[in-house]
Amino acid sequence: MNKNFHNLFIDVKKLDEVFNDAIIVVDTNVLLMAYQWRDITFETVYDILNELAEQDRLKIPNQVIEEFANQRPRRIRDLSNDVHSKILSRLTSGSVKDATKHAELEGVIPSLVFFENTEKLLENEKKYNEALTALTSAQKQYKESLNNLLDDIKEYIDNDPILDKYRKIFEISVLDEPKYDDQELKDDLERRKKENVPPGYKDKGHMGDLKIWREILSLANNNVIFITRDNKNDWVYKDSSQRIISARRELVEEFYKVNNKTFKMLSPVEFVEKYSKTKGHNMRKEVKEDMEKSSLAYVRNFTLLNAEAHGLSPEEIKSGNNLVLRYQIDGLEKKINEYLSVAYDEKILLDDEYTSIMEELKLAEELKKENLSLAKEQYSEVLKKLQNVFSIVFD
The missing domain is CATH 1.10.287 (Helix Hairpins)
Incomplete structure (x- = not known):
């Protein structure tokens, strides 16, 4: 049987079949969200993580801890800046x-x-x-x-109450630091980029996600559910509302090939909601609302951390102007590129359709230099056209 054909029929379990005994792995962004949540939300998530840790079902990649340690001071600084800019300066x-x-x-x-x-x-x-x-x-x-x-x-920075709460969980759940062959790791990252294989091929030279994935793969003989905020475009499929549909099939197949087990991905709010139901109660409304909100602070932080990649000028970085628009345009571009990649592989677009799309993209790129609002509208139109083509082809 052809290898690709065989992969269509691997024995991937349904979420309900693995949820109660799967290993739960959390991403860096989940741990950092504690600095944005209300107290009731943090306590809800903390209690769940603590319970999983005591059951030996929670695993935190060493790379996640390294990233958390590097980004934690910045989040604390952001708390101070927010108090200054959003409250104190207005008083x-x-x-x-x-x-x-x-x-x-x-x-x-x-x-x-x-x-x-x-x-x-x-x-x-x-x-x-x-x-x-x-x-x-x-x-x-x-x-x-x-x-x-x-x-x-x-x-x-030196006496962090959130870090103090995390300490017990970290001591129980953090995976041992893996030993890598640096050259082999670089070669693997380059291969994934060349072949558009997740994760890491959209990481612009960084290998943090690949290291996290390697640690997930090391969890042999276990089904795994990876909890991450909805911003890993090379890990998941999303719907039009940017909600996770499922992990990328390449990841599911690779995990199954290595461990003969199931790999799933959920957003934090999806996980907490489902976990709450397994305990016989619904997720509290205020907790759900707190976890679902996409705050301007998060968008701003995300964009500033990738300022060069987003083409921000020093003035924009200082003032924060246009950050949300640039972030939204970045998401539209990624979505368009995903459609174009599939369209190219499956030969979905006719030559004249492809030429038309590329001309409209060129216009969008020119508009991005002059007017971000118009650029966003243009990118949205291109995405809508691609979605229409796909809906006709697969209807």
Whole structure:
């Protein structure tokens, strides 16, 4: 039997069949999300991870810990920056100060005695002034509390309460550091890039994901569920809403070839929701909402960490302008490239269709230099055309 044909019929189990006994592997981005979650969300996820660790079902790749250690100080810095930029800097005494400087009504209109409802007017002015005084006092106390919080955050680099919570889990669950043949690892990464084989072929020269994958492959005789935030485009298939559909088939086949077992992938919210149901209760609404939200801070951090790859100017990096648009355009480009790759392999596009698509992409690339909003619209149109072609072909 042809090898590729044979791979179509490997014995991959359904998620429900492996969920209760599979090894759970978490990605770096899951651990780092603790610095964005509310307390109730962190405690929910922590309790699950702790329970899995005690059952020896949680495994954390050594590479994940290395990446977590490198990125943790940056996340703490971001917490401090957010307190400054989103709260403290806006608590300038501006509006309150201006309001408290207003002239007394009797000084503006000395002849108030000749107007109706003067007593009520003066009483309301008194109440207003008392409220402003109370607000000024409350604002001062709030600013003092925020400054105390910033002092606490400064200590988090060396005395991090989230890291302290993680310590027990790390001690139980972190995999031993593997010994790599550096040249063999580089050769494997280059092969994957050349052949568009996940993971790592979209990592622009880095091999972090490949190292994580190697550690996952080392979990012999176990079905594995890998939990990662929905941003690994060379690991998963996604739907039009960017939700994970499944792990890339290449990964499923490689894992099965090495271990004769099943490999699955879930987003954090999907995993917590399913785990909660196995315990006989639904995921709390506020926890689900907290995990599902895609915060501007995350988009900004993601883009700034890849500033050069996203073509950001020093001014944009400093100001944060256009970061969301660039991030969205980056996602559209990746999606388009995925469609084009399949279209090329399967010979789906006719020559004139391919030429038309490439001309429209060229226009989008030109627009990206001048107007990101128009560029996003153009990329969206190209993606829509590709999706229409695929829907006709596979309908």
